[in-house]
Amino acid sequence: MLESELFGYEKGAFTGANQAGKPGKFELANKGTIFLDEIGEMPSQLQVKLLRVVQQMEVERLGGTKTKPVDVRVIAATNRNLQSMVESGLFREDLYFRLNVIPMMIPALRSRKEDILALSDHFIKKFNEEFNAxxxxxxxxxxxxxxxxxxxxxxxxxxxxxxxxxxxxQDGWITLEEAKPIISRKLEVKQQEQSSELPSFSLEQIEKETIEKALIYVKKNDLPMDKASELLNIGRATLFRKIKKYQIDTSSHIDTPAG
Incomplete structure (x- = not known):
């Protein structure tokens, strides 16, 4: 429950609750800063409790009757227009003004092209460590x-x-052959939307491209075709039937069936 995570809970507050109770994120962030992402998605009942925290600097645990003082700096983020949500009654006006003290508008990533490659390098480093790649x-x-x-x-x-x-x-440079099936499909949808045409891609196209990526992987890592069916979570016979159906070129792959 989001409420218990943010504001904590007392013993017996709900089934499965820790017998000793648990402090929420606001208590843990006392004398510090808390970051609330996607604030525009917060349900109205939680907006009331959040307003109490930022306005009175105190928090009441779920199932409790006593308040605890907190001194927390709140940073909130959203990709929605909160002002429009206030006007339509979806977001509390008093909470909006409490949070909107020093607003910062961050441009969309597409308008910060220099950041795309810098962030890509960051994530590659991050996932190299996580995937041991x-x-x-x-x-x-x-x-x-x-x-x-x-x-x-x-x-x-x-x-x-x-x-x-x-x-x-797992290693080497990410090639166009490996990345294009994913990103080019998104570009194609964008172009079709701009021309007011319905997207032409289908579930079959997505399935074909997913199979092709699995085949690229086994080829690059010198693995048998059985590994491709394992990655796709389908049987070996099913894999070869789909390869034939989509006319996927397997000439560069090993262990193809005879006949």
């Missing part, structure tokens, strides 16, 4: 493709894109 970075043609992508999900989308690639790539 040795990925060197993106090839020049991949970087060009990334710079032209809209990144509607901003930094989070970029991070997820790179993390996804690390499930298939």
């Amino acid at each position: 040795n990925v060197l970075g993106f090839g020049k043609d991949v970087k060009e493709l990334m710079l032209h992508h809209s990144w509607k999900g901003n930094v989070r989308e970029l991070k997820n894109f790179i993390e996804y690639l690390f499930n298939f790539i």
